[in-house]
Amino acid sequence: MNRQSPGSSYRARLYDGRKVWVNGRDVADVPNHPAFKGTVDTVASLIDLQEQPETRDALTFTSPATGKRVNAAFLVPYGKEDILHRHEAFRIWSDATFGMMSRISEYSRSLLTGWYASRNRLGGASDHFADKITRYFEQSRDLDWMSTTAFHDPQIDRSKGPSDSPDPDAYLRIVKETSDGIWVRGAKMVATAAPYVDEIFIYPFHRRSSEDLLYSSMFAVSAGAPGLHLVCREPFASEQPEEHPLSSRYDEMDAVLIFDDVFVPWERVFIKNDPEAIWKMRMDPAVVALSQHQTVVRLISKLEFVTAVGHEVATTIGVTHHLHVQEKLGELLVQLSTIKSLLAVSEELAKPDADTGVWLPAIEPLTTARNLGSRYYPRAIGILQHICAGGLMQTPSTLAELDGPLGPLLQKYYRGASSPAKERVRLFKLAWDLIASPLGSRHELYEIFYSGDPVRAYAAQYLGYDQTRLTDPVWKLIGQPLNEVSAR
Structure with missing residues (x-):
């Protein structure tokens, strides 16, 4: 029996029961729906480049765990040559889509690689961040998971923060905890490419205050998680590549994620109720x-x-x-x-x-x-x-x-x-x-x-x-002592 190509394996993973909503309807067949087919075909073709002789070495490296070739976005750079390897891999995928697809996982995979590289200095006191992110990183790398991010809160009333909102569900929050994990409720935007990926990283983009503990967690969720709804904007996809050469291939789709009491196991909860740990991770x-x-x-x-x-x-x-x-x-x-x-x-x-x-x-x-x-x-x-x-x-x-x-x-x-x-x-x-x-x-x-x-x-x-690199020479020129400048 012929082995399934990486692109075909990727397509098969999209049939995981995910709830993708377009024009008020739940899309059962994402890979073949007119709103998504052109982009799915594009992503699958990019993934298949990882096995083409002329691009394999640039797009991949050898996994230390399995000995198999894996995507170079997961390469932790331990020398300048690794940075240049990552650059070349990014360039090949970017050039293949003329830079029109910004969330074909290379950004989120780079975030994940950064979390893994800094695992021993990130996370809260009781989050076990290093162990969790190591396991998740290795699984993502070796299974070639596609991913994206959703950072932002819905634009309901930006004059109020999470703690001031009269509706506790206006912001994504933990509503229940058990020995197995957490349940979350609320929404996040904008999840670009969410209908096409395996995994989505969730955390607040802006700094939270100490009063917003319940809204300050970081976790990963499967796009097909029960209770998760991916509500898409109007599709811009075209089925006429000759007339619309970009719209027929590169409509990444943007979605609002609605969490209707979604379960997240502890292994995927990387930081819980800790705004300072979230901000440290962000920076x-x-x-x-x-x-x-x-x-x-x-x-x-x-x-x-x-x-x-x-x-x-x-x-x-x-x-x-x-x-x-x-x-x-x-x-x-x-x-x-x-x-x-x-x-x-x-x-x-x-x-x-x-x-x-x-x-x-x-x-x-x-x-x-x-x-x-x-x-x-x-x-x-x-x-x-x-x-x-x-x-x-x-x-x-x-x-x-x-x-x-x-x-x-x-x-x-x-x-x-x-x-x-x-x-x-x-x-x-x-x-x-x-x-x-x-x-x-x-x-x-x-x-x-x-x-x-x-x-x-x-x-x-x-x-x-x-700023002192700029201002010190100025004050030196006009004769004011540097210690007086410091005291200003």
Whole structure:
């Protein structure tokens, strides 16, 4: 009997009784539902790359437990060469989807790898964090589990925190404990890719106060856990890859998770009722560095894609000789070069963590790149809009029309400067899908808030910076003693 391919094994795992809700209906067959099929096919093809001769070594490494090849996102870096190995693995998957899929597990797997790397310094006093996360990490690695995250609370009333809310179920909380585990009730958002994954990591993104103990836990839950409902937004998926080349393949889907008294065994409860332990985990250097490293690699793939589309559109319609177009295309290249340089610097400045010996890329350039991404991507899409201009609306409803009764006329008036009509129309349909389709609009919004509120992110970078490195030379220049500055 032929062995099942990794991609086929992944598809089979999606039939686990998960409750995925779309348009008010429970989807029984996720892999073949029109809202999900294109994306499931994409994820399965990525997983199968792990066994292709030309990509296997870059995408995988040998598990120390089983001797089998496993995904490189689980590689704990003990040297710069391991960081570069992780980079190359991230790049291959990101390039394969043009950076359009941000939650195909590499981000959450990097978080998990960071938790494992720092296991002996994380968790509360009685959580047994190190033992639990070790077992969970090894199981995830060797079974090739796909995963995602859900950090945020529903937008009900943001003027009130968990302890102040008149509805105790407005925030996810523990409602019952037994010797076997906990039961949780409430909701979390936004679980991108939740319908497609095996596992979901749950914990609060923002810092909780000491009054919010019941809302300050961290655990992992199976996407098919009884009582868990995955409520999806409107699908943007298309069943017409020629007309919608992105929407037909890369609609990751976003979902709100509703926990209707979901049981979580103690083995999967990593931190319980401990806001300080949660925050320490969130800010841990290994967790931050390894996860941000992946996000920046993916951002480069996406900016490269926008730049390539912009160049091809400008060339196709013959406007590359205009200075203002050259300036716009140059700005796209400046964006791309800036993020690439920051990534290269972070890897060049990598060094071992003092406590664990795990090698980490430098966090500051990664944080800078991540924060720039929230502004670069909307700007890049705006540039692409200006280059395409009215041509975005100058496309026939379907490509088939070019071969229909009006074909000869359409071939004449839809052609490009040096390209036939069909080639030009294909390109502009791609540009429309990237810029103006529901999927394209979703991506612009997503990149702005990819790492949370961008205002908070910029402010956090300022607050976390060693400001005396900047100010001490200034005060030295104007003659004020440094001890007086310190006393200010």
